[in-house]
Every structure is written in C-alpha cells, then in structure tokens.
Amino acid sequence: MTATRIEYHAPSTLAQAVALLEEHGHAAAPLAGGTDLVPALKHGVLQARHLVSLARIPGHREIAITADGGLSIGAFATLADVARSPLVGAVCPALAEAAVQAGSPLLRNRGTLGGNVCLDTRCWYYNQTEAWRASRPPCQKAGGQQCYVNQKQNVCVALFSADTPAVLITVGARATLAGPAGERAVPVEALYSGEGLQPLAKSGAEILTEIAVPAPPARSGTAYLKHSPRDSIDFPLLGIAAAVALSGGGTIASARIALTGARSAPCRLPELEAALAGGPVPAAGDRELAQLATRSLGALFLTDAVPHKRRLAGLMAVDAVERAAALAQGWRTR
Ligand SMILES: Cc1cc2nc3c(=O)[nH]c(=O)nc-3n(C[C@H](O)[C@H](O)[C@H](O)COP(=O)(O)OP(=O)(O)OC[C@H]3O[C@@H](n4cnc5c(N)ncnc54)[C@H](O)[C@@H]3O)c2cc1C
Ligand code: SF4
DSSP states (O other), X not given: OOOOOOXXXXXXXXXXXXXXXXXXXXXXXXXXXXXXXXXXXHTTOOOOOEEEEOTTSOOSOOEEEOTTSOEEEETTSBHHHHHHOHHHHHHOHHHHHHHHTSSOHHHHHHOBHHHHHTOOOBOXXXXXXXXXXXXXXXXXXXXXXXXXXXXXXXXXXXXXXXXXXXXXXXXXXXXXXXXXXXXXEEEGGGGBOOOSSSOBSSOTTOEEEEEEEOOOOTTEEEEEEEEOSSSSSOOOSEEEEEEEEEOTTSSEEEEEEEEESSSSSOEXXXXXXXXXXXXXXXXXXXXXXXXXXXXXXXXXXXXXOHHHHHHHHHHHHHHHXXXXXXXXXXXXXX
16 A cells, blocks of 8 residues: 555535535545545555545435425435335335445445445456556556556446446436536436546536435336345446336336446446337246347446356346336235
8 A cells, every 4th residue: 555645624514525626626536435435545546635525514314205206315325324214115125225235234334325326437457456456557547558458449448336326227316416516416327427437427526415216107116136246245247227117007118227337337228128118027037138138238348257247137137127017016026
C-alpha cells in the first residue's frame, strides 16, 4: 500500500458536499459506506485525494411508500435496511432479494444503496493489490495505456457487477441527483455510460440522494437471480432481474429483463423482452427462449468463463421470467 495524503471532509449539508466535490473535481469522491471505495484506495487504483463523507448529512436514509403506491428509498439507506424493509418486500421483492445477496452482513450493514448503484466497474487486472499489479505496467483504468482484456481494440471493458441496479432498471426506477445546478431525476438506466473507465453518466459533483420505484402494475411480479463463483461473499458472475406483468388471460403483457456482470453497464435484453410480450409464460429451462437470450447478448469481453456465462445468461433470464410470472400469479416458487 502506498502512503498518500488524503483529505477527509465531513460536510453537514448536501449543499456543502456538492460544493466540495465541485471544488476538488477529479481529485474528489463521495464516501458513503466505503466498502468499495476504501479497498480501491488501499490498492492504489483509485486516485481520489479528497474524500467527501456523506455520513453527517441528515436525511436520505428513509424508506417510504409514496402517494401513488410506489417506493421512495433514500440513497444513504444501507443495503441491510433495504433487504429487511417490509415496504420493499411488498412493493419490489426482487430489490430485497438483490440487496440481501450483496456481500456479507457486515458489508450490507455499512454499504449503502447509493454506493451500490454508483459502484465502479471491476476487472481481474484492476481490483488487485499494488504488489499483484507490480509485474506489468498499469492498465488504462489504473492510469496506464493498455487494456489487458480487450487487447485488440484497447478499450476498457471492466464489468459493472453491482446487484441492485438490474432490478431497479427492470421496474423503471428513477434516481434523484443533487448537483451544482440543483436537483434532477433520471431513469436509473440512464445513469450508466457503458464505458469501463467512467461508468457513470453523471458529473463527479452530483450526489445520488433518492431512488423512486413506481407502483407495480396489477398482476405483476419481480425476481432477481444471482450466480457467483462461490456461495459465500462474492460479486455476481451474473445477476439477472425480471419484471413481468400479466394480462387478464394470463399471457405476458410486458417483460423487462436486465443483466449485471456481463458488460460495463447493466444491460437489457430487448429481443427477449419483445419475444415474450403477448405470449404464454415460459417454462423455466425453455431452450428456444434461452438461446434467443444468449444470441441477443452479443459478444462479451471477459477475462474468463465467456461461453459459460453466455449460456448461463440465456437460461437464467428465462428462469427469472418464469419466477417473476409465478409471483405475479400469486404463487410462491421458493
Ligand atoms: C468483499 C466484498 C464483497 C462485495 N460483494 C458485493 C456483492 O456481492 N454485490 C455488490 O453489489 N457489491 C458487493 N460489494 C461492493 C460494496 O460493498 C457494495 O456495492 C456497497 O453497496 C457499496 O456501497 P458503499 O456505501 O460502501 O459505497 P462506497 O464504497 O462508499 O462508494 C462506492 C462508489 O460509489 C460512490 N458513491 C457512494 N455513494 C454515492 C452517492 N450517494 N452519490 C454518488 N456517488 C456515490 C463513491 O464515490 C464510490 O465511487 C462487495 C465489497 C466487498 C469488499
Ligand atoms: S478491462 Fe482493461 S483497462 Fe479495464 S480494468 Fe481491465 S485490464 Fe484495465
């Protein structure tokens, strides 16, 4: 670990925090639970020299039902708060399923929903100690010139691997950002640039303050399935969220499916969504639909497990749809 001077700021209002982030520009980062940021600093991959803590800013931690039956979740709420909230369980059970599968109890007690949504992208060559990385020049994301994964195009393809955003995207959640020009709300899907080096499509001085989940449509259900290399604490090799609404006749009125762990942003599967709309609820393991999902995923740039991950994505997507549809019909599948 390299000893570097880091200035810690503890503003007591949101406006002060935004002003500090604006003042220090690229050298500053918001610090929430620190469960991802601090390891990145220790490994010497993150260059932030000013940490702007969100801990003393009041509010933005509450979880409440909105007037229209949706959810308002303060971005500073911990993943543990989200996972155990009966309101989240009632309105968007897949969000609770995703939150409870992120990291360990200790990490969920400290890590926030905002930090999870704003998580940096990850890569085998980047999320390593300085000693591990010392054998070769730094890659692009660590301030160097080359990419060791996508060597042909030499473009960073580090993976977005947070658990909750795929769910938030499938349910059409919106994020509120406080920045130098005031507040703005955007669909969570629009928060991601798709670029490995700068994964968030927001200015560095903007702070995520709230996630708004719309009221679920009638006869709808949500599900989140996670596959990780280990059963214990691990980022998803692949996470798949589905939100399904059924018609009165029991066919699929609409389906939204999003993946995490496959690209530099959470991604939708529009071909599968279109193929499902108007049709019957698929059976888990439906090979034809699974193949369609696999094809629509296109090429993946990964350090390992590419064929495995592509096949898995197809199968898991269909399983997630089947589970969300079962919940929409009022059946508990597990
Ligand atoms: C061993 C280990 C296992 C983990 N496993 C998982 C896992 O399985 N799934 C998973 O999703 N995550 C996992 N994580 C990552 C992390 O714990 C969570 O994603 C957590 O939710 C991050 O929240 P935080 O509050 O700690 O964020 P921080 O570490 O404080 O910040 C993360 C990033 O978000 C930015 N940020 C934080 N809050 C805001 C905000 N309100 N507005 C704007 N930017 C903000 C920070 O500047 C930083 O870039 C793991 C981490 C570790 C160390
Ligand atoms: S994808 Fe390439 S540039 Fe990006 S973190 Fe990995 S090795 Fe570095």
